[in-house]
Each structure stands twice: as C-alpha cells, then as structure tokens.
Amino acid sequence: RRTTAPNNIAGEGLGLALRAGAKIVDIEFLQFYPNGHMAPRMVGLDPTTWEPTRVKLGGRLLNGRGEEFLNNYGENSGEKYDTARDTLTHAMYKEVKSGRGSPHGGVFLSFQHIEQTALKNALGPALEIFHRNNIDLTKRPVEVYPIAHYQMGGIEVNTDMETGVPGLYAAGEIAGGANGANRLSGNALPEAMVFGERAGEAATKFAAKRSKRRWNKTSAGPHVELIKGVLGKNVGEGYSPARLYGDLKELMWTKVGMFRNEKDLSEANTKIRAMRLNELQNLVVSSETIHNMSLVEWFELRSGLLAAEALTLAALKRRESRGAHQRDDFPDTLNNYQLSQKIMLENGKLVSSLMEVPT
Ligand SMILES: Cc1cc2nc3c(=O)[nH]c(=O)nc-3n(C[C@H](O)[C@H](O)[C@H](O)COP(=O)(O)OP(=O)(O)OC[C@H]3O[C@@H](n4cnc5c(N)ncnc54)[C@H](O)[C@@H]3O)c2cc1C
Known part of the structure; x- marks a missing residue:
C-alpha cells in the first residue's frame, strides 16, 4: 500500500527471472523506511x-x-x-x-x-x-x-553477475546477496553502479562470442501464442488486472509487511497462489492491438504474483527475526538460521532451500 517505488512496479523482474530458471536469494528481507x-x-x-x-x-x-x-x-x-x-x-x-x-x-x-x-x-x-x-x-x-523501500534479496548472481541462465545478467536492486539481511544507508546506488558495470562487461563478452541470431519461431512460438491467448480474454464484465494488482498490494501490506506471523503468512500464501493459478485466468483484458494497457498489466501482474508468492514463502520458512525480516511469533535471531535462503521454480511450484552464506 505504501512504497517509495513507482506505483506500477510489481516485482516483475523477479518473476521473469524465476520463470527463466534463475534462483532468487534472501527475498524475505525487505527494508521499510521509517x-x-x-x-x-x-x-x-x-x-x-x-x-x-x-x-x-x-x-x-x-x-x-x-x-x-x-x-x-x-x-x-x-x-x-x-x-x-x-x-x-x-x-x-x-x-x-x-x-x-x-x-x-x-x-x-x-x-x-x-x-x-x-x-x-x-x-x-x-x-x-x-x-x-x-x-x-x-x-x-x-x-x-514506515514505507516499503528497498529489497535486499534478489536474483542469485556470481561475481560476473551471471544468473546461471545463459545470457541473463542481473545487477542493482534486482540482484540479491550483497546486503545480507539489511542495508546500510547509501549502499544501493554504489552497488547498482559497480555491479552494473561488471554485468555490462560480462554481457558484452558473452554476446561477442555468439553468432548473430535470427527470430527463432520454435522458441518464440509459445510466448507469442500466450500473448494471443490473453488478448481479448474474458472481454465484458469482470475484474481488471489493475484491480487484482490493488488487492495483491493490500494483501502484501497487511499480511506480509513490517511484522509477520505464521497465520497471516499462510493465509497470504494461499491467497496469492489462488490469484496466480486461478484468478489471473479470469481477468478482463481488452482486445486492442495498439497501446493495450490491460495486456501489459496482465503480464506485469503474472510476474508480480510469482514474486509476491516467493517473498511470502521465504518469510514463512524463516522462523526467526533477523534484520528487516521481523516475526512477531519468532522474535529472536537464531544461530541455526545464519543461512541464506534460495527460492526456485520447479514444475510450476516454488521451492525453498537454505544454504551457507557465500563468503
Ligand atoms: C525515494 C528513494 C530514495 C533513495 N535514496 C537512496 C540514497 O540516498 N542512497 C542510495 O544508495 N540508495 C537510495 N535509494 C535506492 C536506490 O535509488 C535504488 O536501489 C537504485 O536506484 C536501484 O537501481 P536499479 O538500476 O537497480 O533499479 P532502478 O533505478 O529502479 O531501474 C530499473 C529500471 O527498469 C525499468 N523497468 C521496470 N520494469 C520494467 C519492465 N517490465 N520492462 C522494462 N523496464 C522496466 C524502470 O522503469 C527503471 O528505469 C533510494 C530509492 C528511492 C526510491
């Protein structure tokens, strides 16, 4: 409900990366600006x-x-x-x-x-x-x-900003791991510039080694079909993508906000899954082929829902309080959670695992 980011930013980057096969880390750590x-x-x-x-x-x-x-x-x-x-x-x-x-x-x-x-x-x-x-x-x-301000977690990268998906690089606020459970004031802009340069250099080298690629009907086909399938979907009376996005924001603010607990997080997780797997399919999308905002919003929401579900799952799994992740039901910081949490998409399902914090 309250964020320093532009209103239409739904965490699409995280959703897109998960769907492409990248992993995300430490996504439960979201900084609120007091x-x-x-x-x-x-x-x-x-x-x-x-x-x-x-x-x-x-x-x-x-x-x-x-x-x-x-x-x-x-x-x-x-x-x-x-x-x-x-x-x-x-x-x-x-x-x-x-x-x-x-x-x-x-x-x-x-x-x-x-x-x-x-x-x-x-x-x-x-x-x-x-x-x-x-x-x-x-x-x-x-x-x-307080207002939601900065995402400490993000796409898992190595020191060349590679994500593990060939040709996909991440830097700046979308990349995770540089800040741990909280961010010191002033670190975000240097991070975006330093690691952005590295990502750019690595991406250039990657591209230079590849032969020029043409439009590939086989790999692009399913995506084009998806766009065609969504265009003009359920035209008539019904919920718009923008409206469901509003519901998602409200849900995240009230159940996955500054202070969290098992009951709220479980409830939010179930609701977001239902939005992602069912409600998204019933939204009204205009059939306009030029400047179709509801089509754009449908795709943004599709990725935003995946990002929201990943954050909620990560917050549920971390049964302690640490840095920007605060649980009313687990107020202490626990030694056995001095770990990083990874989330990935496996056969349409989000899966969490804990790992040693990389040094
Ligand atoms: C009000 C405010 C004050 C801040 N003050 C400080 C500070 O004093 N010091 C500090 O270190 N940090 C500060 N931060 C944090 C810092 O500004 C950000 O972390 C940093 O700018 C992130 O840079 P970025 O390049 O990763 O992302 P961004 O600057 O957000 O750039 C992402 C770009 O991607 C575009 N985009 C988004 N979605 C799509 C899409 N689907 N398709 C195509 N393009 C898309 C966006 O329009 C945007 O241009 C502040 C942030 C805010 C909001």
Whole structure:
C-alpha cells in the first residue's frame, strides 16, 4: 500500500527471472523506511524527505496524543535523535497498533521547537517546497509512517553477475546477496553502479562470442501464442488486472509487511497462489492491438504474483527475526538460521532451500 517505488512496479523482474530458471536469494528481507511521508499531501519531494531532516534538526516523533514514545521502545539516544531505522519502524508500528496513531494512521513528526532561522539554514530550497505545499513546520507537525523501500534479496548472481541462465545478467536492486539481511544507508546506488558495470562487461563478452541470431519461431512460438491467448480474454464484465494488482498490494501490506506471523503468512500464501493459478485466468483484458494497457498489466501482474508468492514463502520458512525480516511469533535471531535462503521454480511450484552464506 505504501512504497517509495513507482506505483506500477510489481516485482516483475523477479518473476521473469524465476520463470527463466534463475534462483532468487534472501527475498524475505525487505527494508521499510521509517519516516515515510503520510500527510498532508506533498508534491515535489519524495516521501523519504523527513529522515535526513529529522536527524539533521532533531525532529520530535509524537504519538496521536502528542506524547514522545520512542523511549517506551528501548530508545535512549537522547538529544541526538539518531535512532536506527529498524527501531523507529518497530516503535511506530507498535504505537499505531496500540491505538495511539495520528489522524491518518501514522505518527506526528514535529519541528515546532526549532526556530525559523535554524529551519531555513538547514533546509534551504526544500523549505520553499514545503511552503508551496502549505506545510509550515513552525506551526504544525507532519504525519509520517514506515514505507516499503528497498529489497535486499534478489536474483542469485556470481561475481560476473551471471544468473546461471545463459545470457541473463542481473545487477542493482534486482540482484540479491550483497546486503545480507539489511542495508546500510547509501549502499544501493554504489552497488547498482559497480555491479552494473561488471554485468555490462560480462554481457558484452558473452554476446561477442555468439553468432548473430535470427527470430527463432520454435522458441518464440509459445510466448507469442500466450500473448494471443490473453488478448481479448474474458472481454465484458469482470475484474481488471489493475484491480487484482490493488488487492495483491493490500494483501502484501497487511499480511506480509513490517511484522509477520505464521497465520497471516499462510493465509497470504494461499491467497496469492489462488490469484496466480486461478484468478489471473479470469481477468478482463481488452482486445486492442495498439497501446493495450490491460495486456501489459496482465503480464506485469503474472510476474508480480510469482514474486509476491516467493517473498511470502521465504518469510514463512524463516522462523526467526533477523534484520528487516521481523516475526512477531519468532522474535529472536537464531544461530541455526545464519543461512541464506534460495527460492526456485520447479514444475510450476516454488521451492525453498537454505544454504551457507557465500563468503
Ligand atoms: C525515494 C528513494 C530514495 C533513495 N535514496 C537512496 C540514497 O540516498 N542512497 C542510495 O544508495 N540508495 C537510495 N535509494 C535506492 C536506490 O535509488 C535504488 O536501489 C537504485 O536506484 C536501484 O537501481 P536499479 O538500476 O537497480 O533499479 P532502478 O533505478 O529502479 O531501474 C530499473 C529500471 O527498469 C525499468 N523497468 C521496470 N520494469 C520494467 C519492465 N517490465 N520492462 C522494462 N523496464 C522496466 C524502470 O522503469 C527503471 O528505469 C533510494 C530509492 C528511492 C526510491
């Protein structure tokens, strides 16, 4: 429901890779960014704006009653307000769950104790954008709440970014393994650039060794037939791919979100499987052959459902809490889970296995 990624990103890359025969690793580790913007409406700045601002200026996090609450969750960093992301996420989630949230279901972040000149010096041009959005930090707090931000897991690769599927390379956020169970701030962009270059070099060498290939009817045939089969499917009354995608997002947010448990995860797993194997086939797809968004959305959803099921399965199998994977029913970090988890697709079924963390 709340993500810093564009709205139409469904994890297609992971689904496509699984279907091509690649494996994915550590997919249960999804980082939530604690101070994601919630209200009032803000245009022109991304929702992660508040975290650096809070740290720089010492913004105060308050519950719906206007009380500071971080020290109720073991946070005692005092004046510096430099609490770790996981601690903040945990504290906000629990505070809202206990019925002490702000009007939009988050918590307040207040800068009202800071003087106008200090705000101006620290925020510079951003202050102007806040004003354009009618946000006056000297008068009113904003509302914030954790937001899904970064996928630590991803496609399994070697040091040449090869996936095990000939000709398929992965780098950046889609590749897994570089960050373990959590990511340090600032690591994602260098990772994408360093490993992106490596992937590009390796892919170029691979392509240079291959003879020029023409359209291959035998290998392309089933895919073309699939597109033809989906085009104009169930035209008439019914559920659209975009609507089922909305249901999937809601399900992932409520059952496979910041804090997980066996019951919710099992329920989500069953529902996602039903969406993937049954409901997907009953969706309405337009028969337009030009700019057919429902056709595109159908294929995005098909892969997104596979990615969602893989994440849910991985979260179910890891019966402990570690890094960004937090289980209410297994709150401790266990030595026997100091392992990496692989997910692969075997005969249409997702299979999980644990392995030593590669060094
Ligand atoms: C708001 C925000 C702030 C961040 N701040 C920081 C930071 O300060 N420091 C840091 O290190 N990291 C930060 N990150 C994380 C970092 O930006 C990302 O991890 C990184 O950009 C990922 O790069 P990428 O090339 O792997 O993926 P992307 O940059 O997401 O590129 C993927 C591309 O693939 C395209 N695409 C998607 N689906 C399809 C499809 N089906 N067909 C064709 N193309 C497709 C997309 O349009 C996109 O252009 C931030 C992320 C966000 C969202």
